[in-house]
Amino acid sequence: MKGWFDAFRSDGGPTLYSYSNRTPVTGDVPLIIVFVIFGTLFAAFLVIFPGVRKERLTTFLTVTLSLFVGATIQVAQYGSSWHTSSTTIVSSYSAFSKQKTTADIGGYIGLMHINITYRLLPGNEESSDVEYNERFWWRSSNEMTNSFKQALYQGAPFPIVSLAEYFSLHQEGFSWGGRYREAGYYASIMLWASFASWMMMNLLLMVVPRYGAFSMIFTGLCMLLTNLIYTALLPYEPLIAHIDGSILSFDFGWNYWLVLLAGATCFLAGLIITAIDLIFPHQFSTILEIDYDTPYDRHVIIEESFDTRNIRRKVPKIEDSFGDRIISQLSSKLQNRHAAKEDFEGVVNRGYMSHEPSDSPQEISDEINRSNWSYPFPPVSRRTVNN
Numbered sequence: 001m002k003g004w005f006d007a008f009r010s011d012g013g014p015t016l017y018s019y020s021n022r023t024p025v026t027g028d029v030p031l032i033i034v035f036v037i038f039g040t041l042f043a044a045f046l047v048i049f050p051g052v053r054k055e056r057l058t059t060f061l062t063v064t065l066s067l068f069v070g071a072t073i074q075v076a077q078y079g080s081s082w083h084t085s086s087t088t089i090v091s092s093y094s095a096f097s098k099q100k101t102t103a104d105i106g107g108y109i110g111l112m113h114i115n116i117t118y119r120l121l122p123g124n125e126e127s128s129d130v131e132y133n134e135r136f137w138w139r140s141s142n143e144m145t146n147s148f149k150q151a152l153y154q155g156a157p158f159p160i161v162s163l164a165e166y167f168s169l170h171q172e173g174f175s176w177g178g179r180y181r182e183a184g185y186y187a188s189i190m191l192w193a194s195f196a197s198w199m200m201m202n203l204l205l206m207v208v209p210r211y212g213a214f215s216m217i218f219t220g221l222c223m224l225l226t227n228l229i230y231t232a233l234l235p236y237e238p239l240i241a242h243i244d245g246s247i248l249s250f251d252f253g254w255n256y257w258l259v260l261l262a263g264a265t266c267f268l269a270g271l272i273i274t275a276i277d278l279i280f281p282h283q284f285s286t287i288l289e290i291d292y293d294t295p296y297d298r299h300v301i302i303e304e305s306f307d308t309r310n311i312r313r314k315v316p317k318i319e320d321s322f323g324d325r326i327i328s329q330l331s332s333k334l335q336n337r338h339a340a341k342e343d344f345e346g347v348v349n350r351g352y353m354s355h356e357p358s359d360s361p362q363e364i365s366d367e368i369n370r371s372n373w374s375y376p377f378p379p380v381s382r383r384t385v386n387n
Contacts, residue, residue, distance in 0.1 A: 030078040038071040052287055059286040065269055066202055069219065072262035073195045076111075077188060080135075081253030082230065083109040083180070088121070091244035093130070095158045103130070105159050107241070107248060110255075111184035111191075113137045114167055116160050132157060136164055138181045144168055162243050176239045183233035187226050191259075194222035206288050213273035213284070220267025227260050 045063050052059060076082075086106030093101055101120055108115040113135050120130040134156060138144040148168050151161055167177035197219040205212030241248040277284050 028078070028080065031075060034071060034074040034078065038067050038074075042067050055286050058284065059288065061269075062205065062286050062288070065266065066198070066205075069223075069262050069266050070195070070198050072258050073191055073198060073223070076226075076255045076259045077191050077195075078110070079255040080108040080110040080113065080115045081255040082111060082184070082187075083234070083250045083256075084253035085241070085248040085250040086117075087246050087248055089159060089243055089246040091159050091246070093157055094155075095161075097158075101130075103159065105163065105243065105246075105248070107163055107250065108253065109180060109184075109250065111188045112139050112181075114164070114180075116163050118157050118160050130157075132160060134160055134164075136167065138167070138177060138184075141181075144177055144181075159243050163241055163248065166239060166241050176235050179233065179235040183230050186233060187230040190222055190226040190229055194219055194226065194263075197222055205286065206290055209284050209286070209289065210274075210277050213270045213277065216266055216270030216273065218270075220263045220265070220270060223259055223263025224267065227256060227263065230256070 042064070045067075049056075049060065084107065086104065088102065089105050090100050090102050092099060102123070103118055103120045106117045108117070116132075116134050116136070118130075118132040118134075134151065136144055136147040136151070145168055148161075148164050151164060167180065197215060201212055201215035201219050203212075204215050239250050241250075273284055
C-alpha cells in the first residue's frame with residue numbers, strides 16, 4: 001500500500017496538521033455574495049426566457065438593465081476600487097532593515113475602507129511566502145487610527161504601514177483620510193438612495209410602466225449624483241504617496257466608472273421609455289406586469305373599450321320617413337293632451353261605494369253600477385254593465 005498512505009507526507013513522516021498555512025485574501029466575500037445573488041436571478045431569467053412569446057425584446061432589456069443597475073449599486077457600496085493606485089517598489093520588508101526587495105504595492109480605496117496589497121516579486125528569497133492584503137476601515141472617526149496602531153503592533157510590512165499612515169485621520173499633519181471618509185460617507189448615502197429608488201422602479205414597472213420609467217430616470221440621476229458628490233469631496237490636493245522613492249498617484253477606479261456607466265444607461269433608458277409612451281401611449285409593456293395577458297390587462301381593457309366605441313359609431317341610424325315622423329308627432333301630442341286632461345279631471349275611484357241609503361231610483365242605479373269593482377290602473381275604457 002505504499003503510495004497510498006504516504007501521500008502528501010514529507011520524507012515518509014506523518015501528516016502535519018498544526019501548520020496554519022495562511023494565505024492572502026484573494027476575494028471579497030460581500031462582493032462574491034452580491035455576484036452570486038444577481039447572477040442566480042439572471043440565470044433563472046435566462047432559463048424561463050425561451051418560454052416568453054410576447055414582448056421578448058422589451059422584457060429582456062428591462063430585466064437585464066434592472067439587474068445590472070442593482071448589482072452595480074451593491075458592488076459599488078462594498079467595493080474597494082473607487083480610487084486606486086499601484087506600482088512596483090524597491091523597499092525593505094521591515095523598518096531599519098538594509099535588505100531591499102522588489103515588490104508590488106497597491107492601494108484600493110472604497111467608500112468606507114482602504115485595501116493595501118503587498119506582494120514580493122519572483123526572484124526574491126521566500127517570495128512565495130510574502131503576500132499581504134490588509135484592510136483598514138474608517139467607518140467611525142477613530143477607527144482608522146486604531147487600525148493603524150494595530151498594524152504597527154502586529155508587525156505589518158513597512159511599505160503597508162507607510163501607505164496607511166497617509167490615511168490616519170488628522171494625525172501627523174495628514175488630512176487625506178478625513179477627506180476620503182467624508183466623500184465616502186455622502187456617496188454611500190446616495191447609493192442607498194439609489195438602491196431604494198431601484199426597488200421602487202421594479203415595483204412600478206410591474207404595476208404602472210409609465211411611472212416605472214419616471215423612477216428609472218430618478219435612479220439614474222441618483223447614481224450620477226453619487227459620482228458628482230464623490231468627485232467634489234475628494235481632497236483638493238491629490239494624494240501622491242512616496243514610499244522609498246516610488247510614487248503612488250491615485251486615480252478613479254473601476255467602481256467609479258461602473259456607477260457612472262450604469263447611471264447614464266439607466267437615465268437614458270428612462271428617457272427613451274418616457275418618450276415612447278408619450279408618442280405612442282400605452283405601447284410599452286413587459287410580461288412582468290401583474291395583470292399581463294389577463295382580462296384585467298390594461299391593453300385588453302383599452303382594446304375592448306375602443307372596439308365598443310367603434311361598434312357604437314358604426315351602427316347606422318334608422319331614418320324614419322316623413323309620414324312616419326308626422327304620425328309620431330301627432331301621437332305624442334295626443335298622448336300629452338290625454339295626460340293633461342287626466343291630470344285636470346283627477347282619478348276616478350270606481351272601487352268606492354257609499355253605504356248611506358238613497359231614495360231616488362237614479363242614485364240606486366248608480367250605486368248598483370258602482371258595486372261593479374274596476375281598478376283605475378292601468379287605465380281602461382269606461383263601460384257600463386247592466387244587470
